[in-house]
Every structure is written in C-alpha cells, then in structure tokens.
Amino acid sequence: MQQREIKLEQIEQTIRKVLARGGEFSFYPGGTSMQPFIVQGRDKVTLAALPDRIKKYDIILYKRENGTFVLHRVTGKKENAYIFRGDNQFSDEYGIKREQMIGRVTEIIRGDEVIPVNDIKHRMWAGFWVNTVFFRRVKRFCLKCRKKK
Template sequence: MDGKKRVKLEELLPIIEEKLSAGGTVVLPITGTSMLPLLVAGRDKVTLKSAILPLEKDAIPFYRRNDGAFVLHRKVGEDENGYVMCGDNQWVMEHGITDKN
C-alpha cells in the first residue's frame, strides 16, 4: 500500500471552491480519455483557477454536469442554451452548459 487515500471529488468540492474563490489554484490528476491526446490519465495533471467569464472559444473549463459528473472539456461554440462543449477525443457535442455549471 502506498499510503495514499482516494477521495471522491464530491468530497473535495467545498475546499476547491473556497481555494478558487480566494484567488488560489488547485491541481488535480486527469482521469478518462475524453481529452486525448492533449491530456493523458496517469501522466498529466491540470491546474484549476477561477474562470474568466464568459468563456472564450477553445477554453477548457472544469465544470459539473446536471447529472453531477465532473468534466474537463473544450468550449467549441455557443447556442441559445449556453456553451457547446466537446472532449478532444469525442464527436458528440454537449449543449446547455452555462456559467452556473
């Protein structure tokens, strides 16, 4: 055992929000394959900072879907429902992401 404890991101969210709202940064490891080849699980980490809103095209925000999932995808456009997001390794666009996510 390596002495590391896995914690759900849900449990860390209050700490992350507090740190970011105070102007700090948070470093998180990458999981998943949706942002390949740019971001690789087990190799890369991301440094989060407060978003500059509205998001510019090609921004890669960390957001939470309405179903509770945490996501790091690229803004590829906008429509009447908000931002259009997509992982670099995906083809299905995600609509309806707003600054509240």
C-alpha cells in the same frame, strides 16, 4: 509526494472556495475524453477561477446536472449556454450554464514540462483539433471498415 485518489465530489466545496479566493487547484484527471492532449495518469492540470469571459477552446471543469464532473473544451456558445466536447470525442454537449462551471484549466503539467493553455501555440493546436473533428470521424469510420473486411 504520495498520490492518493480522492473523488471530486468529496472536495468540490473546497475547490470552489480556493478558486473564489484567487487560488489554484491542481489534480490528475481521469478518463480518456481529453486525449491526446490530457492523458490519465500522465498529466496534471491546474485550475483557476473562471474568467469574466469564457472563450472558445478554453478547458473547463464543470458539473453535469446528474452530478458527474467533466473536464472538456469549449467549442461554442449558443444563447446563454455553452457547447463542450472532449478532444477524444465526436459529439458536442449542449446547454452547459456558467453556474455549472467550477474552474478553467490554466496549465497542463507533464513530467517536468509546464504547458500554458493560453499561449498561442496551444490555442492554434486547439483550434485545429476542434475544427477537424469531421475528418477525424471519417478516418475512424474508414479504419473500422477496413477491420471488418
């Protein structure tokens, strides 16, 4: 099947309708913010409707107030808003409301392999990755210092 690039803003309403009716929507996300787990051009993600309860480590497609679409992982909740961070990032994004969220990733398709994101293996990996951000930040800083010498 031939792939073609379509901007999410062009099909946002269609995606929302499909998910609201219990369907699924798959696409190839762009960008590097979710590496190493989701790699642009290699991995396809499948979205489903948001569950009643959004959990820490869920991967959610949401829309920022400036109109940008973002696929990031939930790292926490504060009052009535959620905290998100890309796996390849070190800073949290605060204040994302449920109304901004479009769908939750249920699986990653990598070639012939289907990776369900709600299985115990993935949730353990996600917990490790999210909770070691400080150490990864220190490692990155040290590598930069070595390059400067």
